[in-house]
Amino acid sequence: MNDASEVLEAILRRMHDSYTYRADYHAESHEHNCSGSWDCANKDCIAHTIFGADVHERMICYSCGLESRQQKYTSFLHYINDCSLNYAMRICPGNPFDDILKAVMMDVHRTCDPDVGGCGKSNHMSHSLSSSPHVFTVALGWQTGNGSVRDMLPHILAALGTEIDLGVIYPGASRRSKHSLVSMACFYSQRYICVVGDWIQVLSMCEEKEMQPLLLFFEAAN
Template sequence: DMPKEDSLSAHSESAIGGAAARYNSALDMTLKALLNIKVLKEDLKNNTQRFQQVPSALQHFFNAFVSESIKTEGVYSCILSDLLSSLEEVISMSSDAAKVVVAILEFWCCWKNPEGESLVTRLFTLAENERMSCRKCRWITNYPEKSSYAIVMPADSIRQLKCAFESMKFVDILKVIRMEYQKSCNIKTGGCGESNFVHHFISRCPPVFTIVLEWEKSETEKEISETTKALDLELDISRLYVGLEPNTNYRLVSMVGCGEEEEHFCLAYENNRWVNLGRESLAGEDVSNWKSEVIFFGDFKVNLRQESLSGEDDGNWKSVVSFFGERKIRPEILFYEAVGSMA
């Protein structure tokens, strides 16, 4: 049964003191970013009868989300605090959003479809194969399949490439960075020892493609800005994986960023614009009229440049780039969703 909003609200009022002390912004913002993924939202809405498989804190969270009672602040902070207790051992006081994403997804893994497949596996798991074909002796080495929820990329390499090649697409920057990790043709198995590029394959394109950016944490405003400028709203992952159809496109739907004080932010693409999702509510920052020249992120005002409104359908993306740079927020998690699954 769906928990009634009254009982949740009553519960939340008694728990509000505790919830405030136990707040974890990495968990809060990561959940918000996840819940802005359309294919995940739809899976939740279509599988409510399967919520009984999951631990009760998660059941409450899913139920509240699909019934939309989660939009009430008290309910959300209560549910968040319950989830935090369930995840405490894994994330404790972690402020590392990448670890939090993994903790959440592993916690959600018990949630399965009628065929017994975990919905998390279906939506998020990236099963990558690597192959090296030696350019010198033509020896072929296949490496064991690796499963993960994301590809991890160093922010400084992204920035260096973007500064050197301004017009280079984000996906090609990722490709070049991956090409730098060469492997040697294994002498022990009959190879010649030559260093070679490794080709990547995936047998299945997950509906969600996640990229984690690793930062040094000492970057200046300018460096953060330069890195953020390298991000693209769309990615064609056939540039990264051999054998995929050209134009296997993914679109950026939400991001988690981390500020100077280790506080986290969630920026989500909703109704053709980017919004900053505030603490303890799932409603985006109320931008009264996004077509105006000025946009608000909380009390932070950004001038919207005219060119961001014309041509491409990129909403207020340029404001997002300034938002990250000027507030020194490092984008850490990027959730891209397959364009086909968004139709």
């Protein structure tokens, strides 16, 4: 069975294909030392206008000051795994969900690129948004074995929240940055189900029935 996030991303990619001609694909960045692209130039593409986040990733070395490893890409889903989420919770105990997501992103490190004159020291990657999606989707991957889900699940549920500010997660996302949870897809009894309703009751049901959250849909506040 395909993971729910894989199915959703495949659907969004097919939607993108239906709205976009090949001539619109992969408008490569002309910025110096920046690879990749924001790969849709069609403003009518529902996948991008609703779910697409144009991300600019780069590393600014704290030691030598060099800016390297720049890349542009469009993300439909914000991926995170249960172990990273649990680790971030220990760093940010009691913090809101957007702070925890930011802590996970700050834990991604790469070396200052020696191929472009960098010093080779490890630094965290920084991410900013060129455009904020109307629906910000968090895809939660479960690396924990089945026998440990029961132990991990209460901690994961405690980390989740119903409000996020993309300006906390991504610098420069001030416009339309606040999003509210409108739905959540879970894995339960060998199938996927969608849950909505009172958040406290949803959390209680997930813990009682051992329903694993997989996709959280946050819609931009008007």
